[in-house]
Amino acid sequence: MRKSLSTAMLVAAGAVVGFSLAATRTPSQAQASRISRASDGHPNLSGIWQAMNSAHWDLEDHAARQGPLIALGGAYSVPQGVGVVDGGTIPYRPEALAKKKENYARSVALLTRAAKEETGPRIAMEDYHVFDPEIPCYLPGVPRATYMPYPFQIVQSPETVLISYEYDNASRIVRMNSKEEAPTDSWMGWSRGRWEGETLVIDVTALREETWFDRAGNFHSDALHVVERYTPIDNDHLNYEATIEDPRVFTRPWKISMPLYRRVESLAQLGEYLCVEFASELLYAQYSKQEGK
Amino acid sequence: MSNRFSDCAVVVAAVVAVVWLTSPPAAGQAPPAPAAGCPGESAQFHPCALAKAKTFGPPRTPDDEPDMQGFWRGPGLSATENIEEHPSTPDGDDIGGASLIANTPDGKVPYQPWAVAQRRENRERYIEPNILCFLSGVPRTMYMPTVIQILQPPGYVVALLEGGHRYRIIPTDGRVHLGESLKLWNGDSRGRWEGNTLVVDVTNQNARPWFDQAANFYTDTAHMVERFTLIDPDTIHYEVAIEDPNVYTRPWKITFPLRRVTEKGYEFIEDACHEGERDGPMLRSLGYKPYPGVRPGSPR
Numbered sequence: 227m228r229k230s231l232s233t234a235m236l237v238a239a240g241a242v243v244g245f246s247l248a249a250t251r252t253p254s255q256a257q258a259s260r261i262s263r264a265s266d267g268h269p270n271l272s273g274i275w276q277a278m279n280s281a282h283w284d285l286e287d288h289a290a291r292q293g294p295l296i297a298l299g300g301a302y303s304v305p306q307g308v309g310v311v312d313g314g315t316i317p318y319r320p321e322a323l324a325k326k327k328e329n330y331a332r333s334v335a336l337l338t339r340a341a342k343e344e345t346g347p348r349i350a351m352e353d354y355h356v357f358d359p360e361i362p363c364y365l366p367g368v369p370r371a372t373y374m375p376y377p378f379q380i381v382q383s384p385e386t387v388l389i390s391y392e393y394d395n396a397s398r399i400v401r402m403n404s405k406e407e408a409p410t411d412s413w414m415g416w417s418r419g420r421w422e423g424e425t426l427v428i429d430v431t432a433l434r435e436e437t438w439f440d441r442a443g444n445f446h447s448d449a450l451h452v453v454e455r456y457t458p459i460d461n462d463h464l465n466y467e468a469t470i471e472d473p474r475v476f477t478r479p480w481k482i483s484m485p486l487y488r489r490v491e492s493l494a495q496l497g498e499y500l501c502v503e504f505a506s507e508l509l510y511a512q513y514s515k516q517e518g519k
Numbered sequence: 520m521s522n523r524f525s526d527c528a529v530v531v532a533a534v535v536a537v538v539w540l541t542s543p544p545a546a547g548q549a550p551p552a553p554a555a556g557c558p559g560e561s562a563q564f565h566p567c568a569l570a571k572a573k574t575f576g577p578p579r580t581p582d583d584e585p586d587m588q589g590f591w592r593g594p595g596l597s598a599t600e601n602i603e604e605h606p607s608t609p610d611g612d613d614i615g616g617a618s619l620i621a622n623t624p625d626g627k628v629p630y631q632p633w634a635v636a637q638r639r640e641n642r643e644r645y646i647e648p649n650i651l652c653f654l655s656g657v658p659r660t661m662y663m664p665t666v667i668q669i670l671q672p673p674g675y676v677v678a679l680l681e682g683g684h685r686y687r688i689i690p691t692d693g694r695v696h697l698g699e700s701l702k703l704w705n706g707d708s709r710g711r712w713e714g715n716t717l718v719v720d721v722t723n724q725n726a727r728p729w730f731d732q733a734a735n736f737y738t739d740t741a742h743m744v745e746r747f748t749l750i751d752p753d754t755i756h757y758e759v760a761i762e763d764p765n766v767y768t769r770p771w772k773i774t775f776p777l778r779r780v781t782e783k784g785y786e787f788i789e790d791a792c793h794e795g796e797r798d799g800p801m802l803r804s805l806g807y808k809p810y811p812g813v814r815p816g817s818p819r
Contacts, residue, residue, distance in 0.1 A: 265581065272672060364794050365684075379688060381672045388670065388677065390686045395654065397684045399787060412789035414684075436794075493694050498703050502652050502793045506809060513800035514808075 261424075261458045264382055268421050269458045272382045274489040274496065277373040277466070280307030284442035285482060286315060294334045294441075297341050304441075310373075312481040316444060322475045329443030332356045340508070349508060358441055362509055363501040365396050365413035367437030368430045368452050369468040369482065377489050379496050387419055387426065394501040400428050408432030411448060428454040439470075447474040462488040551594060551617055554776035555754035565621040565774045568748075568756035577715055577749040580671050585715045585749050587676075590780035591667045593757070594619060598662040599649075601733040602773060603627050619662065621758070621774040628735055629768045637813055641734035645810035646802050648728050652683060652793035654704035656728030657721045657743055658759040658773060660685060666780055668787065676710050676717060681787040689719055696722050702739055704728060719745040726812045737763050738815055753779035765815035 264270040280288070286309040293303035318326060336356060340349055354362055366374055374393045381388040387400040400419040408416030408431055415433040419426060435448035455467040464486040471479040551559030557567035577585040597605070597616025604626055607615030618626030630638070649655055655663055665682030678687040691710040701707070702725035710719045721743040729736050741763040748756045755777040762770040 365791060381670060381675070381677055381688075383670070383672065388679065388686075390677075390688060395683075395685060397679065397686050398789075399679075401786075409788060413791050413794060414789055495690065496688060498654070498705065500654060500704055503809075506651060506799070510799040510803045513803040515804055515806040 261461050264384070266384045269424055269426075270382060271380045271387075271426060271456060271458070271464065274377050274379045274494045275464065275486045276377040276489055277375070277484055278487055279310065279373065279484055280305050281310045281373040281482070281484060282370070282375055282440055283307065285309060285311050285440050285444055286442070288442070294337050295341055296338065310482040310484045312483065317477045317480055319475060319477055322445075326443045326445060329356075329358075329438070329445055330441075331443075333358050333361070333443065337361070349512070354509075358438055358443070359436055360438070360441065361505065363394060363505040364436065365394060366391075367413055367433055368398070368415050368417070369454060369470075370437060370439055371396055371398075371414070372454075372466060372468070372486070373484065376499055377494070377496055387428075390496065392496040392499050394499065413437065415452070422455075424457055426454075426456040428456070430454065445475070446470070446472045449474045456486070459485070462490060464488075551775075554778060555751040557750075557776075559776065560617050561619050561621045561774050562626065564756075564776060565758065565772070568750050568754075568774075568776070571750040572715065572748045572756060575715075575750050578752070582671070582673055584671055584712060585717070586671065587669045587717070587747060587749060587755060588671050589669060590785050591669065591755065591777040592780055593662045593664075593667065593777055594775045596664045598775070599659070599664055599731055602662075602731050602735055603733070605733070619773045619775055621772040623771050628730075629771050631766060631768055633815065634736075634766045638734050638736060641729070641736060641810065641813075644808060645734070646799075646807045647732050647734070648810050649732070650796070650798055650802070651809065652796050654685065654728060655683075656704055656724070656726075657687070657706050657708065658745065658761075659728055659730055660687060660705065661745070661757060661759070661777075662773075662775060665790075666785070666787070667777065676719075679787070682790050683792040684790060691717075696720070699723060702726075706743065715748055717745075717747040719747070721745065727810060729810070736766075736813065737761065738765050738813060740765050740815075747777075753781070 262270040283304045284307060288304060288307050288309070290306045291304045295302065333356060336349065360366065371378070371391050371393065374391070376392040378389055378391040381390070385402055387402065388397070389400065390397045396414060398414040398417055400417040402419045404418045406418070411432045411434045413434050415430040417428050417430050419428045421427070430452040433448065433450045433452070435446065435450070438445050449472050451471040453469045457465045459465055465483065466486045467481055467483040469479055469481045470476070553559050554564065555568065555571060557564050557571065580586045580588070596614050598619055600613045600616070602619045604618040605613060605615055607613055620626045620628065623629050660680065661667070663680060663682050665680050668679040670677040670679070674690060674692045676689045676691060678689070680686070687705060687708060689708040689710040691712065693711065694709065696709055697707045699722070701723055703723050704725055704727060706721040707723035708719050708721050710717055724737065724739050724741045726737050726739040726741060741761065744760045746758045750756050756774070757777050758772055758774040760770055760772050761767070
């Protein structure tokens with residue numbers, strides 16, 4: 227038998243029980259859906275969420291443009307998007323800006339060459355580092371995991387918040403109210419969380435340098451420090467902000483922000499986007515023993 | 520020739536016959552340790568555990584479910600080597616171990632004849648799917664040699680694995696399965712409580728994972744039913760019933776204890792798998808291919 231925790235909380239507090247957590251919404255509920263509460267009184271962010279923008283293509287303002295593979299034509303080119311960066315432009319140091327442009331150009335050139343090779347795509351393992359790490363399907367890091375075009379699920383408890391992503395079966399545990407330092411660098415970083423009023427603040431350190439912010443070549447070093455803020459707007463929308471700090475690459479900290487939308491289908495569930503299997507041929511086919519040789 | 524690589528492969532010397540650079544294994548395999556006062560070996564553990572379940576009253580969550588939350592360890596490395604009884608190997612590649620199978624007379628998978636031949640072909644032609652960091656599927660995910668964390672938020676049971684950052688999010692709200700044409704690596708899981716037992720019905724298998732490194736396999740008509748029951752404060756009886764009329768002569772069960780991790784302050788560190796995987800090129804150059812799954816019938 228499923229009980230509603232927040233309903234129990236409201237009864238315990240002597241409040242009138244007035245709403246349900248059912249995902250099907252009536253017009254009167256749609257107007258001002260009350261934010262559901264966890265057992266400790268904080269907003270309950272548990273559920274399935276997804277960004278809806280083209281930040282995963284490019285964090286900055288971008289008009290529609292040709293995608294990285296001419297052969298895919300109009301099917302996989304880049305849509306227009308208003309940038310999610312506060313102030314518009316990412317404040318790169320001059321030498322870092324050159325590297326950002328080179329990142330994208332080299333990735334495109336390598337992919338274009340691979341697509342033309344008669345025997346199929348051949349990317350040498352020593353060339354992986356010039357790619358957008360999304361292509362070999364490496365873990366996306368933070369904040370990119372948030373705005374990849376796939377849903378993720380938050381499972382919230384007072385001691386830990388789990389965030390599991392459909393993309394690449396990625397997953398990270400946020401240690402609440404922890405002062406513990408990261409034992410090592412990792413792809414998804416070391417996350418420590420706390421509540422500030424209605425906002426879940428997550429401090430992310432110890433991120434590996436290999437991840438990119440988007441498909442446009444925006445990058446960082448291993449000095450990256452990210453502070454995320456998840457604030458409910460109403461029960462089905464969060465305001466997501468991430469402050470990016472990396473003095474080796476940027477002249478100052480900068481911030482991105484975007485809404486996150488709850489997946490309100492009553493039977494919403496994370497799918498599988500294994501990703502790794504789709505990169506297998508790209509990474510390994512060139513090593514295959516040739517038949518009959 | 521069998522594949523002799525363990526899960527989440529590490530970089531080893533690039534020689535054709537790759538061996539584990541470990542200390543020599545103990546002669547013979549040790550039987551599994553007892554759990555909750557029951558013998559550890561699966562065929563004996565199973566009935567003993569079921570009897571204990573009848574009299575144990577587990578602690579309960581605020582939602583009045585038996586509280587299985589915490590960190591748990593399964594049967595260890597030998598299970599992922601081979602779910603059937605198997606010896607240790609002189610090169611240290613297999614540590615060896617007892618069968619995980621609870622209810623066949625010989626502790627072996629009850630294959631139809633075509634499937635015995637298929638298993639041999641699997642070993643000879645295909646790369647063990649875990650080596651390429653594909654999902655281990657159900658039930659293999661539950662006996663991977665790593666630590667499992669169970670969470671019970673409202674409406675779900677969540678199983679997290681440290682190894683390979685895997686997760687299973689199992690709804691317990693009574694929703695129906697996905698449409699049957701959606702085939703998934705981990706299948707589609709639906710949980711419900713029957714008394715003190717979490718029952719998980721698993722369908723929609725794409726059958727691309729193996730049961731183990733020995734290429735024990737199923738097809739996409741497989742149907743698994745898992746049962747999780749606390750039999751003492753630190754032991755879960757785990758059972759999975761496996762049915763695939765295209766492959767086996769009868770349904771059969773894997774069972775083992777999940778034992779609570781008692782180290783204080785245990786927590787997960789990221790284990791990235793694919794990002795460090797380097798065995799793919801070598802295996803491909805030896806002629807092995809990714810496992811595509813099989814259709815019942817004669818080996819291809």
